[in-house]
Amino acid sequence: MTSPQPNLRLLDDATISRELDLASEVFHRINRIIPENQVLLTVPPDCTVREAVSKMREHGYSQLPVVENGEVLGVFSYRSFAVEAAKATLETLSKQKCAPGDLPVDDCLEQFEFARVTEEINTVFSAMDRDNGVLIGTPEQLVGVLTPMDFLRYLYQVAGPFVLVSEIELALRAIIRVALPPDEIANAARKSLGSLYNGREDKIPVALEQMTFDNYQSLIGHGETWPQFEPLLGGTRTRASAKLKEIGEIRNDLFHFKREIRLEDHQTLSGHRNWLLSKVKQAESNRRTEAQP
Numbered sequence: 001m002t003s004p005q006p007n008l009r010l011l012d013d014a015t016i017s018r019e020l021d022l023a024s025e026v027f028h029r030i031n032r033i034i035p036e037n038q039v040l041l042t043v044p045p046d047c048t049v050r051e052a053v054s055k056m057r058e059h060g061y062s063q064l065p066v067v068e069n070g071e072v073l074g075v076f077s078y079r080s081f082a083v084e085a086a087k088a089t090l091e092t093l094s095k096q097k098c099a100p101g102d103l104p105v106d107d108c109l110e111q112f113e114f115a116r117v118t119e120e121i122n123t124v125f126s127a128m129d130r131d132n133g134v135l136i137g138t139p140e141q142l143v144g145v146l147t148p149m150d151f152l153r154y155l156y157q158v159a160g161p162f163v164l165v166s167e168i169e170l171a172l173r174a175i176i177r178v179a180l181p182p183d184e185i186a187n188a189a190r191k192s193l194g195s196l197y198n199g200r201e202d203k204i205p206v207a208l209e210q211m212t213f214d215n216y217q218s219l220i221g222h223g224e225t226w227p228q229f230e231p232l233l234g235g236t237r238t239r240a241s242a243k244l245k246e247i248g249e250i251r252n253d254l255f256h257f258k259r260e261i262r263l264e265d266h267q268t269l270s271g272h273r274n275w276l277l278s279k280v281k282q283a284e285s286n287r288r289t290e291a292q293p
Contacts, residue, residue, distance in 0.1 A: 050102065189205060
């Protein structure tokens with residue numbers, strides 16, 4: 001999955017652009033989180049609650065900045081409306097001769113914090129937790145709204161491939177433990193990895209926790225050990241080795257930051273992760289069946 005890039009739509013102002021130096025391209029700044037296709041929707045203070053709620057439902061938003069003469073007055077949200085509605089009594093509404101939906105949104109405002117696009121993402125965690133949103137820019141120049149879902153999507157894009165790789169490696173360990181009794185793992189490691197440590201046999205990793213992903217590949221795909229893995233992984237040694245090689249190449253690029261992880265890489269990791277998960281589940285099911293009297 002391609003790494004999230006800065007939202008250049010937010011960086012037209014020359015002053016802001018100059019702040020985004022090399023560090024901003026490397027570290028996680030707020031400008032990377034706001035979706036490039038985000039539509040900034042605002043309402044005037046005399047907009048009715050009914051109209052504002054209709055707009056939010058139409059666009060899937062939970063809040064709208066309230067703007068007058070180019071300046072942000074506050075934010076109208078489901079929460080701010082609920083708070084004001086809970087305060088209102090039947091007597092008050094009767095005197096005002098209006099239903100809650102007829103109230104202007106500036107009667108139901110809350111204040112969100114502002115953050116600059118150049119700030120690091122951890123600086124807005126407290127505000128995000130408290131208010132369920134952060135305004136990006138200044139009261140006079142609003143450039144975006146950051147929501148918890150924007151954070152989740154961004155963090156998933158960044159962390160998703162690492163999570164998939166960790167699940168794949170743990171699944172491989174589980175499969176190796178099912179295929180080989182504990183006392184055979186060390187012997188299998190010496191057979192399959194011996195040529196890689198020629199003259200340094202004492203350095204051969206014999207415990208799974210000491211092995212690298214390449215070691216797992218060699219252990220599973222070795223001619224002498226493959227027969228013990230074939231019942232678990234199915235197919236042919238060539239096919240299984242090709243899958244593991246593909247995982248290893250993406251893993252290497254990912255962990256050494258050689259290139260951006262594309263969507264097709266993410267899909268490949270996800271597919272191979274599901275394949276291994278299926279094999280682990282089958283192995284567990286077979287083991288339970290065999291253990292039954």
